[in-house]
Amino acid sequence: MPLHPHSSEVLLLDEGFEALIDKNLFPFTMRYLNEAGELTQSQNIKAIITNGAIGLPEKLFDNLPALEMISVFGVGIDRIPLEKVRDKKIKISTTGSISADEVADSALMFLLNLKRNFLKNTAWMKDGSWEKMGEPPLGHSVKNAKIGIVGFGSIGQAIAHRVKALGASVRYYNRSDRGASFQREASLERLAEWSDSLILAIAGTEETSHLIDENILKKLGQNGLLINIARGSVIDEIALISALKHKIIKGAGLDVFQTEPQINPEFYTLSNCILQPHQGSAALETRQAMAMNVIDNLKAYFMHKPLLTPLKGFS
Amino acid sequence: MPLHPHSSEVLLLDEGFEALIDKNLFPFTMRYLNEAGELTQSQNIKAIITNGAIGLPEKLFDNLPALEMISVFGVGIDRIPLEKVRDKKIKISTTGSISADEVADSALMFLLNLKRNFLKNTAWMKDGSWEKMGEPPLGHSVKNAKIGIVGFGSIGQAIAHRVKALGASVRYYNRSDRGASFQREASLERLAEWSDSLILAIAGTEETSHLIDENILKKLGQNGLLINIARGSVIDEIALISALKHKIIKGAGLDVFQTEPQINPEFYTLSNCILQPHQGSAALETRQAMAMNVIDNLKAYFMHKPLLTPLKGFS
Known part of the structure; x- marks a missing residue:
């Protein structure tokens, strides 16, 4: 089943890792928060990409009525409102054991x-x-x-x-x-x-x-x-x-x-x-593999396939 | 066969590693060079202990008529007059692969x-x-x-x-x-x-x-x-x-x-x-094992047993 990029608007919360993503392999429409960290339009955002440091602020979560999928770069999930994620049956993936x-x-x-x-x-x-x-x-x-x-x-x-x-x-x-x-x-x-x-x-x-x-x-x-x-x-x-x-x-x-x-x-x-300044996984090759995995989890979701590395305990 | 300490006078060229040797396990009569780096009496010295940095200066070698055995702390042999050692059929050991x-x-x-x-x-x-x-x-x-x-x-x-x-x-x-x-x-x-x-x-x-x-x-x-x-x-x-x-x-x-x-x-x-200042083998546990090996090679020699870690190519 082909991807439908226009119906797959994705919000990136982490600018830093954009450099690691090969845009040719990234068929989604991407959006960022504005400079004030606010979202102007949120109705069509079905997925977000975030990382452990940023997580997903609850206020933002409440502003994403169409959210279906969270793809986390890394393994940190302590700043994501997991109870709400579970209640709304939102899919969530991390990069699992890649790093x-x-x-x-x-x-x-x-x-x-x-x-x-x-x-x-x-x-x-x-x-x-x-x-x-x-x-x-x-x-x-x-x-x-x-x-x-x-x-x-x-x-x-x-x-x-x-x-x-x-x-x-x-x-x-x-x-x-x-x-x-x-x-x-x-x-x-x-x-x-x-x-x-x-x-x-x-x-x-x-x-x-x-x-x-x-x-x-x-x-x-x-x-x-x-x-x-x-x-x-x-x-x-x-x-x-x-x-x-x-x-x-x-x-x-x-x-x-x-x-x-x-x-x-x-x-x-x-x-x-x-x-050391939080450099546990900080090698180019590994960060690239993590970025690919973040994208591959999104692709899998939008193609109605099982997530590659779903967060354990969430379905 | 018991060791005969008095007939086993040993010259230590490396003071630094003395601290690693348990004296109770060291039955030899030990001597050092004097402050000028000279040897006053050399007739009874049958063995020396040295290391790679000091080696065995040729002048000193020529002053040791009774020398039968060289026990090297480490694996460095570039400062030992190996041709002379071979000619005089002197036994030589290093600490081999211990480090x-x-x-x-x-x-x-x-x-x-x-x-x-x-x-x-x-x-x-x-x-x-x-x-x-x-x-x-x-x-x-x-x-x-x-x-x-x-x-x-x-x-x-x-x-x-x-x-x-x-x-x-x-x-x-x-x-x-x-x-x-x-x-x-x-x-x-x-x-x-x-x-x-x-x-x-x-x-x-x-x-x-x-x-x-x-x-x-x-x-x-x-x-x-x-x-x-x-x-x-x-x-x-x-x-x-x-x-x-x-x-x-x-x-x-x-x-x-x-x-x-x-x-x-x-x-x-x-x-x-x-x-790093030449610290390849510089862990207490390994240096102790090397020191024991230096002694054990001497013991083996004086007990007429094969050396534990003879230098390859010398018999």
């Missing part, structure tokens, strides 16, 4: 950089310490390290696959058991106690808000590393900053923050914390 | 940091660009990247194993064929042409000196990355600095340099080059 490998690579990069002191080593050269003082303090191996993964969906499993290839031991914490290849700990506390490095790969929901608190950081302990490539909301940042300041844990690598891009400025003052 | 996994992790760390712009991303946050300008320029995936490995011994193979686990394609260049798991290119030139990232894992010998020259860098090309965790001598550094300055290649990650620790200061001025 899982890229995000897992980011986690591995943080792990190697922290274990092996990469930023400190580069600084050791630049300030002349190598010549004056010889070798910098030794780092630690990823091999034989104990890596605890919180959340064992596609990203968590991709991380497990990688660190296992480097010779590390892996355990995880997840509501449901994800099979016998890796050991599941009965509680997050127990996982934190066992781990020397805790990697967060769990969805940012109300349930997981501030999951990593003072108690969990204490369990992780003074040799422990914390890596977050999930969502900033998963960590109680005040507790984390305190733990880093007082060496309750050894270090942290953060890709995401409770407030982005204006993060808590104290993070910049901590020498045992390395930071 | 291969650690060095391979270093290569992977460089690859991820270069592909994903880690240092630029951290700077993007610190100077406030995230707030002012939004997301930094996108990096590139390791997944589906074309990784060329130069030298396919234990380190090269450990690198291949890792990048394959991340979904990259691997080819290699090595004098001898190392089996069918990965494709061997007939020449270094062809490997450089095929690769988007070239990782050097080849021994530093006279033969491999300046193997990476202007020609190979041109073949690697303007999207190409060069990573060296082998020996500084393998690269023509003047050609590399020029290639980085004029964007003949895209970037480089260097763990080793022709002169260490006083490196060519131009490296510090290149924004597309990331540097």
Whole structure:
């Protein structure tokens, strides 16, 4: 069945990703919000494209009477009014596990950089310490390290696959058991106690808000590393900053923050914390694949086919 | 057969690694050079422990009439008078492939940091660009990247194993064929042409000196990355600095340099080059395992057993 572009008016909430879309492959009539962020005409908009950072403001949602389909660039759904989406039987897709490998690579990069002191080593050269003082303090191996993964969906499993290839031991914490290849700990506390490095790969929901608190950081302990490539909301940042300041844990690598891009400025003052501006999936090849998937989900919808990567739990 | 410590006087040329040796496990009588780097008494020294950076100066070698055994901490043998060692039938061991996994992790760390712009991303946050300008320029995936490995011994193979686990394609260049798991290119030139990232894992010998020259860098090309965790001598550094300055290649990650620790200061001025002070194997756990291996080779020698990790080609 052919597409009917004129009956398929699509609203793009995220200008940034337009550059990634090949217009020749994009047969829809596209519209943007005006400069004030308002919609002048909304009667014909059947679908929207958005991302995790923008989501779908409720006021806008209420202004889209013809909305049938939401295609999310990424996996973040915490800023979409999901109850209303469900009530109105609107279809919704994310890019699913397409970015899982890229995000897992980011986690591995943080792990190697922290274990092996990469930023400190580069600084050791630049300030002349190598010549004056010889070798910098030794780092630690990823091999034989104990890596605890919180959340064992596609990203968590991709991380497990990688660190296992480097010779590390892996355990995880997840509501449901994800099979016998890796050991599941009965509680997050127990996982934190066992781990020397805790990697967060769990969805940012109300349930997981501030999951990593003072108690969990204490369990992780003074040799422990914390890596977050999930969502900033998963960590109680005040507790984390305190733990880093007082060496309750050894270090942290953060890709995401409770407030982005204006993060808590104290993070910049901590020498045992390395930071990246939400770049988990930020490789051209992966962002292009995600953009294609966003479009392919829309096409599938308008051609009355099943969505490629529907959001679980929504039909 | 028990060890006879008094007949086993050992000279340590490397003070730095003494800290890694558990003295209770070290039954030998140890001696050091005096402050002037001279040896006052040398008649009873049957064995020495050295490393790749110090090697064994020929003058010292000629002063050790009782020398029977050289135990090298690491794999660097370019500063040892190997012909004389062979002529006098002196036994020699290195730490073999014990550090291969650690060095391979270093290569992977460089690859991820270069592909994903880690240092630029951290700077993007610190100077406030995230707030002012939004997301930094996108990096590139390791997944589906074309990784060329130069030298396919234990380190090269450990690198291949890792990048394959991340979904990259691997080819290699090595004098001898190392089996069918990965494709061997007939020449270094062809490997450089095929690769988007070239990782050097080849021994530093006279033969491999300046193997990476202007020609190979041109073949690697303007999207190409060069990573060296082998020996500084393998690269023509003047050609590399020029290639980085004029964007003949895209970037480089260097763990080793022709002169260490006083490196060519131009490296510090290149924004597309990331540097580490020879930390390939620098994890406490691995250095400890290497130290144990150094001792175990000595023990084996004095107990008339085969060396654990003899240098290939010496008996």
